[in-house]
Each structure stands twice: as structure tokens, then as C-alpha cells.
Amino acid sequence: MSPVLPAFDPGDPSWRRPPVTAKELRTDAILAAVLFVGALLSLMLYQVAGVYEDPAPMWVSLIWAVLITLPLAWRRRWPNIAAVVVSAAFIGGGELRVPELLICNITLFMALYAVGAWVDNRRTALLVRCGIIAAMLAWLVLAMFRQTTDPDALEGFSRVGMFSPLVAFLMIQILTNLLYFGGAYYFGDRSYASARQQALLEYRTEELERERERTAGQAVALERVRIARELHDVVAHHVSVMGVQAGAARTVLDSDPRAARDALANVELGARTAIDELQKLLHTLRENDQADAASLSASTLGLGAIATLAADSTASGLPTTLEVVGTPTEVTGLVSLSIYRIAQEALTNARKYAGSAATADVRLRYLDGAVEIEVSNTGTVPSKPRAGGLGHIGMRERIDALGGTLELGPRPRGGYLVRARVPLGRPVDSAADADSHGASDAGASDAGASSERPPSDASTPRSTR
Incomplete structure (x- = not known):
């Protein structure tokens, strides 16, 4: 049994010796x-x-x-x-x-x-x-x-x-x-x-x-959040694509059987890909209890796979273009994976909420001391945030862990914009930290939906850290 401890710090001047036993x-x-x-x-x-x-x-x-x-x-x-x-x-x-x-x-x-x-x-x-x-x-x-x-x-x-x-x-x-x-x-x-x-x-x-004990509990909680974020990104993306393809197949099943077969083939491919990523994720967790965020990706997804991501988005019914600006720079696996997941989540939301006539543009920029991903789309923006969504929360958590900045919100000319910037090799200054943390608190109320919308009077995307 542990000894009886004083109710307050013995360094306090009012400390008293324990009673005589x-x-x-x-x-x-x-x-x-x-x-x-x-x-x-x-x-x-x-x-x-x-x-x-x-x-x-x-x-x-x-x-x-x-x-x-x-x-x-x-x-x-x-x-x-x-x-x-x-x-x-x-x-x-x-x-x-x-x-x-x-x-x-x-x-x-x-x-x-x-x-x-x-x-x-x-x-x-x-x-x-x-x-x-x-x-x-x-x-x-x-x-x-x-x-x-x-x-x-x-x-x-x-x-x-x-x-x-x-x-x-x-x-x-x-x-x-x-x-x-x-x-x-x-x-x-x-x-x-x-x-x-x-x-x-x-x-x-x-x-x-x-x-x-508190630190151990926090570490377990953070690990659970990180695993949940990876599962959400894997499942939400592939299930969204499968849903779009299945809906297209149902629509043209009688009028264009060949197109329906192609759509169902894409559904099958998406299901296999999702199962493969989930198996790799589970295998990584079993192999190494100390797996970091990059290893939890259970795959080699990163900046090099963004082109494939844009192509898959186009095949899923959302015409998507990719533009790479600047000279490619070597980045860590965690940064590469995080940027890929942010682009993946942004395109998933665009497919779900922007409408059938929407298009998307992906720009990957290699800047001086930073790398930036920008995903914009045309189409409609939901008038109300969807309760229970985790997409934006996951994006913010990834950017917070890397010390970067995240901007998201409706564009003045229509559509939606997601822009994430991650510094490479140098910390963000304290003023930027203070501003970005304040913006994160201001946006906490609408962080629960994967397609959250900022206040209606916002004319530019918000910045958060």
C-alpha cells in the first residue's frame, strides 16, 4: 500500500508533519x-x-x-x-x-x-x-x-x-x-x-x-485517434468511389449494359483496393506496436501517388486535373502521406457534395522551405454542415502534427477550396502559431462534418492550425 501523502505540496509554507502513529x-x-x-x-x-x-x-x-x-x-x-x-x-x-x-x-x-x-x-x-x-x-x-x-x-x-x-x-x-x-x-x-x-x-x-499514467493514457488515446483517422481515410475514399460507380451502373444498366459493366468493374476494383489497404494497415499494427503515422498508412501512398489519385477521381465521375509547380523536393514519409490523405479527403468530399457537373483541380506546389497541396472544385456547397463528419477534423490533426497551416472553405466565385502548407526543415514562427491556433478555436464548432461550411459571411477560405 502506498504511503499516505499530504493533501498539498510539502513545499508549501503551511505544510504539517503527518500525525503521530x-x-x-x-x-x-x-x-x-x-x-x-x-x-x-x-x-x-x-x-x-x-x-x-x-x-x-x-x-x-x-x-x-x-x-x-x-x-x-x-x-x-x-x-x-x-x-x-x-x-x-x-x-x-x-x-x-x-x-x-x-x-x-x-x-x-x-x-x-x-x-x-x-x-x-x-x-x-x-x-x-x-x-x-x-x-x-x-x-x-x-x-x-x-x-x-x-x-x-x-x-x-x-x-x-x-x-x-x-x-x-x-x-x-x-x-x-x-x-x-x-x-x-x-x-x-x-x-x-x-x-x-x-x-x-x-x-x-x-x-x-x-x-x-496520464501520459500513457494520452498516448493510447492519440494512437487510437491516429488509427481511426487512417481507417476513415481509407474506407471513406473507396466506399465513396464505389457508391458513385454503383449508382452510375444502376442508372445505365438497361440502356447501356457495357457502361454498367465498366462501372461495376470499377466497384470491384475499389473494393479490392480498400480490402488490400485495410489488410496492410492491420498487418502493420500487428507487426509493430510502436508504428508511427507513416507506417500506419499500410501502403506506399504519398506525393508520387497523387497523379493516380487524380486519375481515379476522373474515372469516378469527377473530372480532375493535376498541376505540379516547382522543383520536386524530397520530403519525409509522414509529410508525403499526410499531403496525399488531405488531397484524397478533399476529392472525396467534392464527389459527395459538389454535384454531378462539378470539376476539380489539384495543384502540388514545391515552395521555398515548404510543400503545399491545393484542391479546388466547382459545383455546389452544402448549406449546412453534416453532423458527425470527421474529414476536416482528420485534416486539421494531420496539419497540426506537422506544424503547418490549413485553409478550407467556400470560394468567392463558387465551389470549395482546401489548401494545406507544410514547412520543411524549419519551424513555423510564433506569431503564425498564435494566429493559427486562434483560428482553429474559432472553427471548432463546424469541425465535426466532413464537408463543413464556414459562416455564411465568409468570403475567403479560413486558415487554421
């Missing part, structure tokens, strides 16, 4: 009990060693042992209270001459450490620790003053000279206490910072995992 509370309780037993043993040993000539009564020492150790059982749940109680017991034990000098130093260090490690309000943690340290240092100074002013105290240290053995001893006491309290303060802060860093690492790891 039951296991941690049990550990603290066991630790406090062990220290209590250790304090009792230490009391007896120091009592026998005679550390004080007139030590505190045993019942006082027992109460002191409870106050100096057992509050550590709540050092993570209520660290401030535990530290204050332990500190007060420490000073009280010194004033009452409780014969114990080992366990009390350990418990005071742990109590100060817990404040730095577990108090989420860092200002409170600072004030509590500074208050305890100031009280301890003040008590130390008072004790040193009493020792230096008592002729009978510290008899083993000479008081002669500016830097006497007594002064050296007192300075050792001061340095020891500074290191003691400074260590408790520092390590407490480091523990809190370490816990925060660990929480931040877990948070970032979980974020990366969610992002990885």
Missing part, C-alpha cells in the same frame, strides 16, 4: 519506561557513590525520576509540554540535590530535540527552545556564581591568577552546555527538515507516477 506512540512509551528504570538504577549508584553529602530523600528522588523520564512518552504528541516538564524537573533535581547526573541529561536532550523535530509551528518551536535554553543558562550562571562566592565550594581548584584552574573549569562547563543545547537545537531542526524533504520526495514521486 500508534506505533510511534508505543515506541515512545517503551523508551520512557526504559529511561525510568535507568534513572532508578542510576539514582542508586550515585547514592552509593556519595555524589552529594546531603542528597534529597528517596521519595523526592522517585517523584523526580517520574517527572524527568515519563513525559517523553508524549514527546511527539505534545512536545512542548514534555520539554517544559522535563526542563523544570531537571532544574528542580539540581536544586534539591537529587543524586542522578546521567539519565537526566539524556532526557533533557531528547525533550529539546523533540520540540525542534515535531512542532509544526516553527515560531513556537523557536520560542519554546530559546526559553528553555535561556532558563538553563541563567540557572547555570547562578550556580557558578554561588560556587565562586562560596569558599568551601570546589576546594580542589585553585583560585589564584587571572586564568586560574577554577576559571578554566567554569569555562569548560559553559562550553559543554553550549555544545549540549546547540546540538539538541540543531539536530531537532535537521530532523524536521529531513521529514519535510522525505514528504516532498514522496509527493513528487506520486506526482510523477500520476503524470506517467
